Each structure stands twice: as C-alpha cells, then as structure tokens.
Amino acid sequence: MKYSKLCEVYEKLESTSKGLEKTKILSEFLKEIENxxxxxxxxxxxxxxxxxxxESGISIQLAIKAISKATGIKEEIVIKxxxxxxxxxxxxxxxxxxKQQSTLFSQNxxxxxxxxxxxxxxxLQGQGTVDNKVGLIVELLHSATPIxxxxxxxxxxxxxxxxxxxxxxxxxxxDFCLKPKNIEExxxxxxxxxxxxxxxxDFAEVFEKTCKHKLQSxxxxxxxxxxxxxxxxxxxxxxxxxxVGKPATFEFKYDGFRMMINKTNEGEIKIxxxxxxxxxxxxxxxxxxxxxxxxxxxxxxxxxxxxFNPKTKEYKPFQxxxxxxxxxxxxNILEKELPIELNIFDIIFYEGKSLIKTPFIERRKIIEKIxxxxxxxxxxxxxxxxxxxxxxxxxxxxxxxxGQEGLMVKNLQAPYKPGARVGYAVKLKPDANDFDLIIxxxxxxxGKRAGWLTSFDVSCQDEGQLLEIGxxxxxLKEKPEQGLSFIDxxxxxxxxxxxxxxxxxxxxxxIVITVGYQNIxxxxxxxxxxxxxxxxxxxLRPDRSKLDIATLDEIRNEAExx
Ligand code: AMP
Numbered sequence: 130m131k132y133s134k135l136c137e138v139y140e141k142l143e144s145t146s147k148g149l150e151k152t153k154i155l156s157e158f159l160k161e162i163e164n165x166x167x168x169x170x171x172x173x174x175x176x177x178x179x180x181x182x183x184e185s186g187i188s189i190q191l192a193i194k195a196i197s198k199a200t201g202i203k204e205e206i207v208i209k210x211x212x213x214x215x216x217x218x219x220x221x222x223x224x225x226x227x228k229q230q231s232t233l234f235s236q237n238x239x240x241x242x243x244x245x246x247x248x249x250x251x252x253l254q255g256q257g258t259v260d261n262k263v264g265l266i267v268e269l270l271h272s273a274t275p276i277x278x279x280x281x282x283x284x285x286x287x288x289x290x291x292x293x294x295x296x297x298x299x300x301x302x303x304d305f306c307l308k309p310k311n312i313e314e315x316x317x318x319x320x321x322x323x324x325x326x327x328x329x330x331d332f333a334e335v336f337e338k339t340c341k342h343k344l345q346s347x348x349x350x351x352x353x354x355x356x357x358x359x360x361x362x363x364x365x366x367x368x369x370x371x372x373v374g375k376p377a378t379f380e381f382k383y384d385g386f387r388m389m390i391n392k393t394n395e396g397e398i399k400i401x402x403x404x405x406x407x408x409x410x411x412x413x414x415x416x417x418x419x420x421x422x423x424x425x426x427x428x429x430x431x432x433x434x435x436x437f438n439p440k441t442k443e444y445k446p447f448q449x450x451x452x453x454x455x456x457x458x459x460x461n462i463l464e465k466e467l468p469i470e471l472n473i474f475d476i477i478f479y480e481g482k483s484l485i486k487t488p489f490i491e492r493r494k495i496i497e498k499i500x501x502x503x504x505x506x507x508x509x510x511x512x513x514x515x516x517x518x519x520x521x522x523x524x525x526x527x528x529x530x531x532g533q534e535g536l537m538v539k540n541l542q543a544p545y546k547p548g549a550r551v552g553y554a555v556k557l558k559p560d561a562n563d564f565d566l567i568i569x570x571x572x573x574x575x576g577k578r579a580g581w582l583t584s585f586d587v588s589c590q591d592e593g594q595l596l597e598i599g600x601x602x603x604x605l606k607e608k609p610e611q612g613l614s615f616i617d618x619x620x621x622x623x624x625x626x627x628x629x630x631x632x633x634x635x636x637x638x639x640i641v642i643t644v645g646y647q648n649i650x651x652x653x654x655x656x657x658x659x660x661x662x663x664x665x666x667x668x669l670r671p672d673r674s675k676l677d678i679a680t681l682d683e684i685r686n687e688a689e690x691x
Contacts, residue, residue, distance in 0.1 A: 475545065490542065
C-alpha cells in the first residue's frame with residue numbers, strides 16, 4: 130500500500146477530536162488492510178504489537194540529525210524550527226515543503242518499506258549503530274513527501290498525535306468486523322474484542338481473528354506477556370464485602386512489585402512486569418525459585434516480589450528494591466544485596482490450559498498443590514476465608530502490624546480478567562494520601578537549577594485519556610547521592626521530550642511516580658478538574674505504565690472524602 134494513503138488517514142484522524150468520527154475513519158481504513166492486518170501497528174504509530182518491547186532507540190536529537198542529513202538543512206535550523214513549532218513532525222513537514230519548491234523529488238513510498246526500515250532500528254547494535262539508524266530514517270525521508278515525512282518522524286518518536294487509543298481501535302474493529310446491529314451487540318462485541326486484546330496485547334491478531342470469527346481460538350500462551358487484573362479500592366471491610374460478596378478471601382497485600390512468571394511448554398522461564406516488560410535477565414533468583422519450587426510443566430503465575438534485608442530478614446518497601454527492575458549490569462551483586470521473596474497469589478495457566486475462567490478458589494488450590502514453600506524465596510500469599518467483619522478486621526490489623534501495605538479482598542468464585550479493573554477483588558489499605566501518576570510535561574528551572582527540569586506535570590487517566598492534576602516540584606533531591614535527584618529525572622525525561630515550548634516541554638507519558646499530597650481540590654486549572662494540594666514526589670514506579678495510574682474516578686472519590 131502507498132504510505133501516502135495511510136498518511137491521509139492520519140490527517141483525517143488529527144482533524145477531529147470526536148471519538149465517533151475517529152471510529153468511523155478507522156473502520157473505513159480497516160477495510161483496506163483486511164488482508165494485511167499488520168498494518169494496524171502503523172495505524173497505532175508503531176511497528177510491533179503492544180506486548181513487544183523492542184524500541185527504535187531514536188531520541189529527538191537523533192531524529193534532528195536524520196532530518197538534517199536527509200534535507201541538507203543545518204541541524205541548527207531544524208532545531209530552530211522545532212522550537213518554533215514545538216513538534217518535530219511539523220518542523221520536518223515545513224522544511225521539506227519549503228525545499229521541494231526548488232527540487233521537487235518524491236518517490237512512491239510504501240507502507241512495507243516504512244515498516245521494514247523501522248523494524249530494523251531496534252536490531253542494530255554495536256559499532257556504527259547510530260549512523261546506521263540515522264541512515265534507515267534518512268532513506269525513508271529521501272522518498273517522502275512533506276506529510277509522509279511528518280508521519281515518519283512522529284512514528285519513530287512514538288508520538289503520532291492522532292489520538293488512536295486502544296478503546297477506539299477496539300470499537301472500530303467491532304464495527305468493521307462484526308457489524309453490530311444495535312447497542313447491545315456493540316457492547317457484547319466490545320467485550321469480546323477487549324478480552325482477546327488483553328490476552329494477546331496484539332491488535333493485528335485480534336483484528337484478523339475477529340474478522341474471521343475466530344476469537345474463541347485466542348488463548349493464553351505462556352511466554353507472551355498478558356495484562357494483569359487490576360483492583361479498585363474499597364473504603365473499609367464492610368465496603369469490601371459489599372463489592373466482592375460473602376464469604377471472601379482476605380490476603381496480605383505485599384509492598385513489592387508484580388511479576389508474571391511464565392513457564393513455556395519448552396520449560397523456559399520468562400518474567401514480565403505489569404507494564405509487560407520482560408525482566409527475566411534482571412531476576413535470576415526468581416527464575417531459580419520458580420524452576421526449583423513450582424512443580425508443573427507449564428504455567429503463568431501472578432505474584433508479588435518483595436525485597437528484604439539479607440542480614441536482618443526485615444522486609445523492605447518497594448522503593449528500596451525498585452532499582453533491580455531496570456538494572457542491566459551487576460545483576461549478581463544486586464541479587465545478593467537486594468534479595469526478593471516471591472509471594473504467589475494466583476495462577477492463570479497450568480499444564481497447557483488456561484485457567485482464566487476457573488473460579489479463584491480452585492486456582493488457589495492449584496498453587497497450594499504445586500508450590501513448595503521456602504521462606505525468603507517463595508511463598509503463598511497469606512490468606513483467610515471468612516464472612517465475619519470482626520475476623521477480617523483482626524487479620525487486617527495483623528497485616529499492618531507485620532508491615533504489609535494492607536489487604537486484598539477477593540471473590541471466591543471469580544474468574545481472572547486480564548487487563549480489567551473489575552470488582553472481583555479489591556484493595557484495602559490505610560489512607561496514604563498518595564496516587565500513582567504519570568509525568569506528561571516539565572519545566573526547566575532557573576538560576577542554580579538552570580538546565581534541569583525542576584517542575585513536573587502529572588496526570589491521571591480517564592478512559593485512556595491522560596488528564597493533568599498538578600505540578601510536582603518537591604521531594605526530589607539536589608544531589609544524586611541523596612536519592613532520586615532533579616538531574617536523574619531530567620536525564621530520564623530528556624530522552625522522552627516530544628514538544629518544546631520555551632522552557633516548558635511535553636514528554637512521552639512513560640514515567641510513573643507516586644505522588645503524596647495533603648488534600649484534593651476542585652480546580653479549573655487542570656484538565657482533570659482537580660488539583661492536588663502540596664504534591665510531593667515519593668518514589669519512581671518503573672514497574673508501572675500509564676494503564677496502572679490513578680483513574681479520575683478514584684481521584685473524585687478521594688476528593689469527596691475531604
Ligand atoms: P495497587 O498497587 O495499590 O494498585 O495495588 C494492587 C497491587 O498490589 C497489585 O498489582 C499487586 O502488585 C499487589 N499485591 C500485593 N499483594 C497482593 C495479593 N495478595 N493479591 C493481589 N495483588 C497483590
């Protein structure tokens with residue numbers, strides 16, 4: 130297919146903010162790509178499925194370099210145009226347009242060529258990588274019209290700006306493939322397609338199977354990350370019983386980070402975080418515990434990895450071990466200094482079969498049967514089953530006394546819903562006055578702090594949309610030795626900048642942080658309609674993504690308590 134055809138779709142999508150119109154544009158385009166479902170990735174502004182974590186490794190600086198090389202325009206001029214327009218895609222569009230008046234060259238760029246070149250980017254490693262990466266982009270830009278160049282640059286920077294969220298894509302797949310006749314059919318279709326997506330996290334596969342009416346054939350398969358089930362918050366024990374029913378399972382809520390441990394049919398262990406990152410190499414200890422103490426040929430197990438002090442055996446809060454998640458070197462040292470214990474609380478695949486429809490109580494029986502518990506290595510989540518508020522209250526007190534975060538309360542008969550925040554289980558924890566939020570923008574400091582980003586715009590989520598709720602500028606350290614500093618965070622964010630407007634930048638929403646606050650007020654200053662009072666940085670959450678951050682509903686509930 131001609132790449133220009135896809136670019137026309139991007140343009141149409143960008144020109145409207147209405148969800149229904151976007152769905153219509155998308156469904157019309159799906160017709161064009163029915164036989165080449167992989168092109169749905171390009172539509173999403175990607176070249177791989179969502180579960181695939183390969184990244185282009187192209188920063189804004191490299192993209193500027195590529196534009197300069199392809200157009201023969203000096204880097205300073207590209208930067209100047211970028212600063213003026215705030216968007217590098219628009220800058221390249223403008224620069225090529227201007228240039229073409231004199232040269233006018235453009236070949237027929239195809240979606241296959243764009244996909245091929247962009248797919249090669251993550252593979253390049255070793256000497257000459259930077260030049261080779263730039264070369265692949267230059268080659269595309271050479272044959273691109275201004276609008277195509279804009280889309281190429283936006284794709285390599287993973288910021289399409291056309292607003293194709295997973296909800297819209299799901300709805301357009303339903304419309305195009307299932308042709309629902311009424312709202313009820315539409316709702317049912319959306320549920321089916323969403324479940325298939327949450328299992329596969331691959332829109333090409335879901336699109337193809339929905340159109341061929343083969344959604345039933347989508348099954349879990351160990352080795353591929355699955356979205357984890359998420360938990361809403363209950364106010365207290367009574368509220369928890371009301372949501373999940375009686376009797377219920379009460380489990381310790383451990384303060385670590387979530388791991389999905391997979392054993393494939395070939396016996397290989399793979400570990401994913403809840404943001405679907407593969408962290409197997411970072412956790413040789415967890416691989417060993419799973420291999421030695423879980424008696425099954427294949428499985429997907431859901432658990433919480435909790436850090437402890439190797440000398441005193443005291444449990445540590447999450448932030449003390451969070452560095453293990455992204456660490457690529459000295460892994461053996463870290464394994465000894467910051468050991469973890471696995472607290473297993475669920476299983477969703479066992480001996481070749483999916484268990485997501487099996488009741489929780491049966492799933493628990495399986496983990497009880499196959500796990501050999503070894504203290505400070507691998508354990509089952511501690512739990513009681515009760516219908517008594519009093520008994521639950523005592524268990525809650527015990528959990529807090531032992532330093533746990535709180536309790537999880539689970540419906541005994543519930544299935545497992547990957548990716549969903551359904552009320553099959555709820556979390557219960559004392560009010561900590563904090564939320565996990567995502568950084569969407571930042572401001573450069575002045576004076577002593579010039580050159581560093583020192584104030585961070587944070588957002589919550591509402592149906593896939595990110596909405597600002599405050600600016601965080603306290604809680605970070607001045608010096609890297611003291612903890613996470615302005616310099617550290619500036620370095621992380623600089624790689625994610627997608628727009629610059631004077632001293633303010635917009636960044637790709639990738640960094641999740643826990644933000645403490647005193648209270649929440651209604652506020653017209655932020656798009657969420659709320660503002661956190663006295664927001665304060667507490668910790669980085671490298672294990673979480675924008676799907677895990679606080680929802681507007683949760684914020685509204687907390688605000689109403691004030
Ligand atoms: P929160 O991070 O506050 O949204 O709480 C949900 C998280 O608690 C899950 O994603 C798990 O990582 C963690 N967790 C700790 N213990 C349990 C447990 N027994 N069952 C389920 N989740 C747990």
